[in-house]
Amino acid sequence: MALITDYLVQGCQMLLILLLAPLLTGWVRVIKARLLRRRGPSLLQPYRDLFKLLGKDVVLAESASWLFRIAPYLIFAAIWVAAALVPTFAAGLMFNWTADLIAIVALLGSARFFLALAGLDVGTSFGGIGSSREMMIASLAEPAMLMMVFTLSLLAGTTELSAVAHFMLTAEVGLRVSLGLALLALMMVAIAENARVPVDNPATHLELTMVHEAMVLEYSGRHLALIELAASLKLLLYLSLLACIFAPWGMATAGAGLIAYGFGMAVYLIKLAFGGLLLALFESSIAKMRVFRVDEFLGAALMLGLLGALLLFVSRGL
Amino acid sequence: MMSAASLRTMLDDGQPVTKHHPWPRVIVTAELWNALLDGLASSDWTMLGLWGEIGMAHLALYEDSSETIIVASLSCPDGRFPSVGRIHSPAQRLERTMADLIGLQPIGAPDYRPWLDHGCWPVRHPLGAATAPTGMRSPYRFLPAEGESLHQIPVGPVHAGIIEPGHFRFTANGETVVRLEQRLGYVHKGIESLLSGATIDQAARWLGRVSGDSTVAYALAFVRAVEAATKTVVPDRAHWLRALMAELERLANHCGDIGAICNDAAFALMLAHCAVLREKILRASAECFGHRLLMDCIVPGGVIADLSVDGVKTVRALMAELRRDFPPLVELYDNTASLQDRTVNTGFVRPALIKQFGCGGTIGRAGGRAFDARRWPGYPPYDQLTFETPLLTDSDVNARVWLRIHEVQQSLHLIEQILQQLPMGPVYMELNRPGQICEGMALIEGFRGDILVWLRLNADNTVARCHPRDPSWFQWPLLEAAIENNIVADFPICNKSFNGSYSGHDL
Numbered sequence: 001m002a003l004i005t006d007y008l009v010q011g012c013q014m015l016l017i018l019l020l021a022p023l024l025t026g027w028v029r030v031i032k033a034r035l036l037r038r039r040g041p042s043l044l045q046p047y048r049d050l051f052k053l054l055g056k057d058v059v060l061a062e063s064a065s066w067l068f069r070i071a072p073y074l075i076f077a078a079i080w081v082a083a084a085l086v087p088t089f090a091a092g093l094m095f096n097w098t099a100d101l102i103a104i105v106a107l108l109g110s111a112r113f114f115l116a117l118a119g120l121d122v123g124t125s126f127g128g129i130g131s132s133r134e135m136m137i138a139s140l141a142e143p144a145m146l147m148m149v150f151t152l153s154l155l156a157g158t159t160e161l162s163a164v165a166h167f168m169l170t171a172e173v174g175l176r177v178s179l180g181l182a183l184l185a186l187m188m189v190a191i192a193e194n195a196r197v198p199v200d201n202p203a204t205h206l207e208l209t210m211v212h213e214a215m216v217l218e219y220s221g222r223h224l225a226l227i228e229l230a231a232s233l234k235l236l237l238y239l240s241l242l243a244c245i246f247a248p249w250g251m252a253t254a255g256a257g258l259i260a261y262g263f264g265m266a267v268y269l270i271k272l273a274f275g276g277l278l279l280a281l282f283e284s285s286i287a288k289m290r291v292f293r294v295d296e297f298l299g300a301a302l303m304l305g306l307l308g309a310l311l312l313f314v315s316r317g318l
Numbered sequence: 319m320m321s322a323a324s325l326r327t328m329l330d331d332g333q334p335v336t337k338h339h340p341w342p343r344v345i346v347t348a349e350l351w352n353a354l355l356d357g358l359a360s361s362d363w364t365m366l367g368l369w370g371e372i373g374m375a376h377l378a379l380y381e382d383s384s385e386t387i388i389v390a391s392l393s394c395p396d397g398r399f400p401s402v403g404r405i406h407s408p409a410q411r412l413e414r415t416m417a418d419l420i421g422l423q424p425i426g427a428p429d430y431r432p433w434l435d436h437g438c439w440p441v442r443h444p445l446g447a448a449t450a451p452t453g454m455r456s457p458y459r460f461l462p463a464e465g466e467s468l469h470q471i472p473v474g475p476v477h478a479g480i481i482e483p484g485h486f487r488f489t490a491n492g493e494t495v496v497r498l499e500q501r502l503g504y505v506h507k508g509i510e511s512l513l514s515g516a517t518i519d520q521a522a523r524w525l526g527r528v529s530g531d532s533t534v535a536y537a538l539a540f541v542r543a544v545e546a547a548t549k550t551v552v553p554d555r556a557h558w559l560r561a562l563m564a565e566l567e568r569l570a571n572h573c574g575d576i577g578a579i580c581n582d583a584a585f586a587l588m589l590a591h592c593a594v595l596r597e598k599i600l601r602a603s604a605e606c607f608g609h610r611l612l613m614d615c616i617v618p619g620g621v622i623a624d625l626s627v628d629g630v631k632t633v634r635a636l637m638a639e640l641r642r643d644f645p646p647l648v649e650l651y652d653n654t655a656s657l658q659d660r661t662v663n664t665g666f667v668r669p670a671l672i673k674q675f676g677c678g679g680t681i682g683r684a685g686g687r688a689f690d691a692r693r694w695p696g697y698p699p700y701d702q703l704t705f706e707t708p709l710l711t712d713s714d715v716n717a718r719v720w721l722r723i724h725e726v727q728q729s730l731h732l733i734e735q736i737l738q739q740l741p742m743g744p745v746y747m748e749l750n751r752p753g754q755i756c757e758g759m760a761l762i763e764g765f766r767g768d769i770l771v772w773l774r775l776n777a778d779n780t781v782a783r784c785h786p787r788d789p790s791w792f793q794w795p796l797l798e799a800a801i802e803n804n805i806v807a808d809f810p811i812c813n814k815s816f817n818g819s820y821s822g823h824d825l
Contacts (some may be wrong), residue, residue, distance in 0.1 A: 009774035036590035125471040129806065132492075198656060201584040205479030206810040208471075209582075217478070287657040291493060291807040 005255070010094040014084045016265075017240075020081075021232035022046035022275055024239065031280035046199035046232065048271065052223050058221035061122040063188045071118035072226040075111045079230045082107035083237040087244050089264035091162040092254035100159040101149045104241075105142065108193070112138055119215030126207050130214025133291060137211065138200065140202055140298035141192045147305025151182040152245065156311045161241075165248040181308035183246050190238035190271070192294070194231070197283040199294050207286070239275040240268075247271060325363060325381040328353065329388055338757040339546040343376075343389040343697075351392045352400055354379065361407045364676035364689075366761070367770045368402055368412040369785040370422045372446055375399040376785075378759070378770065380676070385694060387758070388774070394422065395448075401427035405747050408675045408792055419510065421446035431459065434503035434824060444511045458479035463489035463497040471806065472573030475504045482820035486809070493805040498798045505824040513773075513784040518544055518618050518749065521781045525538040525771070526613050528786055529822030534560075534567040535764030536786060536822075539771040542697060543784075544618045547758025550752040555743045556620035557698040562633070562736045563603075563612045563621070564762075565645050565729045569640070570599040571765040572680075574730070575817050579719055582811040583660040591647050595640060602636040603728065607627070607738040620746030630737055637734055644730075648723050665800040665812035669713055675792040679767025681816055684721040685713035691763035703735050715815040766790060766819060 026043040033040025042048075060069070082104045085095055110136065119131035153159045155178065156167040167173065192199045195212035207217070216227050244251070250267030252260040286308060289297065311318040332344035346354065346810050354377065357363055366378035366387065386715045401424035403410035413424040414433035421443035428559045437455035441448050468489050475483035483504035489497040509528055514520050524539040538560055545552055577592025600610040606629035607615045609624075615622050625633075651657065671677075672685040682689060690707040692700040708724035710717040752775075759772040767789030774782040797816050801809050 032586075036586055037594070038590065125469070128469075129471065197584045203586075204584065205477070206582060207473060207478050208809050209807045284587055286585075287580070287654060287660055289656065290660060293659070293807055 003253070006094045009090065009254070009261070011086075013088055013090070013093055013095075014080070017083050017088060017233065017236055018080065018229075021229065021236045022050060024272055026275065027276045028235075028280050028283075031277055032284055035284040046228075048274055050229060053220075053228070054222050054224035056080040056221040058223055060091050061124075063123050064218070065121055065123075067114075068118050068121040068218075069223070071114045071121075072223040072230075073302050074114045076226040076230040077232075078111040078114075079233045079237065082111075083233045083240070085161070086164050086237055086240045087165055087248075087267040088240050089249060090252040090261055091165045091244075091248070091255060092258070093162075097160065101161060101164075102146075102159055103151065104161075104237075106144055108234070108237075109138070109142060110235070113235075115215055115227075118219075122173060122218045124218060126210070126214045126217050130211055131209075133211045134215060137294055137298065139294055140302055141189050144298055144301040144305050145189045145193075146197065147309055148182045148185045148189070149303060151178050151305060151308035151312060152307060155179070161244055165201050165244050165251060166250050168245060178308040178311045179246070181304045181311070183242075184279075184303070185241060185301045185305040185308065186238075186245070189299065189303070191218075192298055192301075194235045194238060196279065198286050198289040199297065201288050209291075236272070241281075242275065243268070243271040249315070257282040282286045321612050323357075324384055324600075325357070325386050325388055326377060326384065328357065329390065333385055335391070337547075337752075337755065338759075339549065341387040341389065341759060343391060343757065346390045348392065348400060351377075351390065354390055355400065355402055355405045356634070358402070365402070365406060365408055365671075365678065366768075367411050367772065367785070367787040368416070369772065369787070370416040371783050372420060373397070375422055376772070377402060378772070387695065387761070397421055398423045398425050400425050401793045403429065404809065407654045408795065409614075411795065412654060412791060419443065419445040425785045434506050436503055437470065443759065445514070457531070458501065460487050460499050461497070465491075465496070467491055468496060475501075482604075483683065484820050488809070490806050493807065495801050495804055495806055495809070498801045498809070500794055502794065502820060503824050505821050507821075509825050510783075510785060513781050516781050518775070518779055521773075521784060522616075522618055523614055525784075525786060526616075528825065529788060529819040530611060530613075531571055532764040532766060532769065532788075532819065532822065533611050533613045534563045534616060535762050535769050536771075537614070538564060539762040539764075539769045539786065540773070540784070541616055541618045542762065543750065543758040543771045543773050545574065545758070546754055546755040546760060547773065548779075550747060550750045553698045553747055554618055554699075554741045555624075556640070556745045556747070556796070558669060558736055558740050559621045559625055559704075559745060560616055561616055561699050562625070562733060562740075563607065564764075565733050565736070566599060566603050566633075567612060567734075569726060570603070570763040571598050571626070571730045573599065573644075573812070576588045576647075576719060576722050576726075578810060578817075579661070579814045580657060582814045583657055585654065585657050587649065588657075589805060591650075595643060596646075598636060598639060602632050605632050617746070618823050619749050620744070624745045625740070625775075630740075633733065633737060637730060637737075640726075640730055644726060651719065651723070655673065658716065658809075660811060661719060661815075662714060664715045664808050665718075665815055666712075666714045667802060668798050669711065669801045671796055671799055672713070675796055677789075677792045677796055678763075679765070679789050679793070680718050680721045680725070681796065683708060684717035684765060686711040689768065691761045691768040695761055697760075697762070699736070699739075702734055702739070705732050708791035715811055718815040739794060749779070752819070753777055755782070764789065766817065766822075767793065786822075786825070788819050788825075790820075790823040791820040794818045794823060 026046045030040045085099050098266040116131040119127035225249045252264035329344045332346040335343040348412035362382045364380045366380050368377050373395050375392045380387050391667050402427045409427050416422045418432050419824045442451045471488040473486040475485045487499045498718040526537045528536045571597045574593045577589035580588035604610045669686045672687050678689050688709050705728050757774045762769045770787040772786035776782045800812050
């Protein structure tokens with residue numbers, strides 16, 4: 001019986017993130033529109049777009065290989081699984097014990113690898129530009145992310161997220177410089193990984209400045225729907241990750257019962273809304289940086305992560 | 319040496335054409351034409367325009383030191399003329415256009431590829447022999463750029479956003495642009511063919527549609543050329559109202575441009591605010607003159623509608639709003655470091671190139687070339703108004719933004735003066751009918767730069783030939799220079815800071 005409940009709760013979590021992801025994207029868009037004194041599209045617009053795309057035919061470039069066709073499914077699957085591994089409303093769910101932060105980084109890395117390959121596959125110049133830029137960004141974002149993971153694991157003694165979340169709730173953590181640095185590093189990585197301003201502009205129509213959009217320029221129909229959904233999931237993943245590690249309050253523990261789950265859910269939604277609001281505010285107040293400044297930005301993230309880890313070697317109290 | 323002589327003394331040898339106003343037109347021999355080309359290469363002359371008709375090539379020149387404008391015409395009955403582009407590169411695209419439209423062949427030209435004619439027209443040389451196109455055309459050859467690890471990026475003519483069509487062929491080494499080659503002509507509408515034989519009123523409407531965002535400036539250039547040719551004296555109030563419209567158009571476009579440039583750096587906040595300002599200006603224009611873009615409001619002989627007392631109030635209220643809302647935006651631009659990081663030092667154009675190309679407008683004045691057609695050759699009522707011509711020397715995207723900001727401030731100042739001093743009286747005067755062939759030209763400062771219109775009227779007051787020259791002709795080529803050694807991702811912001819007209823260029 002317990003096993004069945006575990007499955008059910010885990011299933012709920014997977015479904016929940018899938019359903020919430022477009023809403024989060026819509027929420028960020030609405031806030032950004034309001035900040036520009038525009039009315040903006042409805043919160044539900046991303047869902048409508050996805051349904052529209054799912055109903056459309058796929059237009060494939062003549063030069064597209066099998067890789068181009070399967071990449072959207074692989075990318076979507078990898079990111080969905082990665083997102084399902086992050087505790088959202090409850091910690092200690094079934095999948096939480098099967099994979100840790102490093103596995104999440106690896107899953108995201110695989111998704112990116114296939115996306116970059118798909119960008120190169122059709123042989124258009126924009127896809128190539130996008131893939132090359134994405135790889136440049138990734139080569140700095142991934143180590144920065146890993147450095148952040150090391151800092152956390154040094155502190156918590158584990159890379160497993162439920163345990164990390166549990167550890168962060170204990171009184172012994174306190175205010176730590178290393179955690180502050182790790183938080184900054186993770187936020188910078190999150191901005192870069194999700195192709196947000198100032199690293200990339202998700203709303204741009206200028207082919208030559210695109211990174212993520214350039215790679216998916218040739219996609220259409222259900223392929224595009226999957227890629228869009230995967231991008232929304234990734235944003236949700238990073239916000240959940242930030243919430244889980246640095247604001248784990250209100251999270252239910254496994255098997256705590258429906259009321260606790262409900263409370264956890266409400267708190268989680270508030271966290272997401274707040275995260276989306278901050279993201280929209282940040283994006284609206286800054287211009288996109290020059291492509292060659294991105295390495296400085298992510299280099300800073302890497303250094304912050306490194307510094308956090310080093311500080312812990314100097315003193316466990318920092 | 320011939321080129322040491324001033325433009326006017328050189329052309330004393332030519333045969334002046336009567337009935338060409340307000341500046342002289344001189345028919346020159348081939349020797350004199352060649353001497354002029356040498357002068358163009360070695361002195362401070364600027365080419366204002368190069369166009370043709372069947373059997374004749376026209377070259378408009380401007381001498382800075384003596385403030386002279388002269389049109390030199392070379393008769394070429396065999397359809398060939400000594401190439402100007404051979405010596406003076408700004409003329410190359412104009413020559414290729416002459417070859418496409420009329421069939422005039424420049425001898426010794428460095429580039430014989432077609433320019434506007436992409437081989438899709440139902441007719442060849444539409445302004446010349448107008449023959450049916452023959453057979454398949456060989457594909458367009460882009461200029462080669464060879465070297466290890468160079469790759470090409472073709473962009474357009476269909477873009478991801480809703481903008482006008484143009485093809486840009488980048489040769490890049492990674493992100494660094496080695497060469498950019500433009501290909502334009504996708505929105506050729508055949509306006510010059512439409513103009514030949516049109517009545518003056520029809521032609522004025524066509525001219526207002528050469529480039530929609532400059533409809534006032536084009537209409538103004540055309541009617542001033544017509545009025546010069548027919549020697550019509552337009553009532554004072556009409557001049558003032560035309561200037562009011564021209565400044566409203568400049569304000570609206572500059573506001574839009576400032577926002578759009580910032581938006582290309584993903585700073586959408588600026589675009590949102592600037593779009594509000596632009597919209598307010600357009601609505602005030604519609605309220606005062608009946609059209610948001612002021613299309614067809616300027617007619618030969620005057621303006622279509624007078625400005626009512628309420629209209630004056632509307633514009634006054636608009637000015638007050640702009641005076642209140644614009645300065646905070648300037649501050650926002652100035653204080654956003656991430657934005658400045660994108661604009662400063664991006665898209666630098668060498669001032670020497672700007673001077674050689676005679677590039678006007680914001681690009682020219684942001685790069686140290688002080689030419690402003692409102693000041694010289696000047697036209698009423700600007701001689702009675704006080705205004706500054708802002709001048710910057712940095713010649714980068716930042717300078718072009720700031721130049722627009724300064725020009726907005728000058729336009730506000732101008733409009734306030736116009737409202738104060740607006741004379742009373744009629745706003746329309748019937749055109750004279752000279753009853754014989756006459757020619758006129760005009761140089762008008764649009765928001766992009768100086769627009770040249772040259773025309774010849776038949777004895778029955780219809781248009782025999784009219785040539786509008788957009789400022790973009792001398793700006794597009796500089797964009798190719800501006801992007802060199804920049805990165806590919808910075809092209810959109812450079813392009814937007816130029817904001818060249820596709821429609822006005824492709825005609």
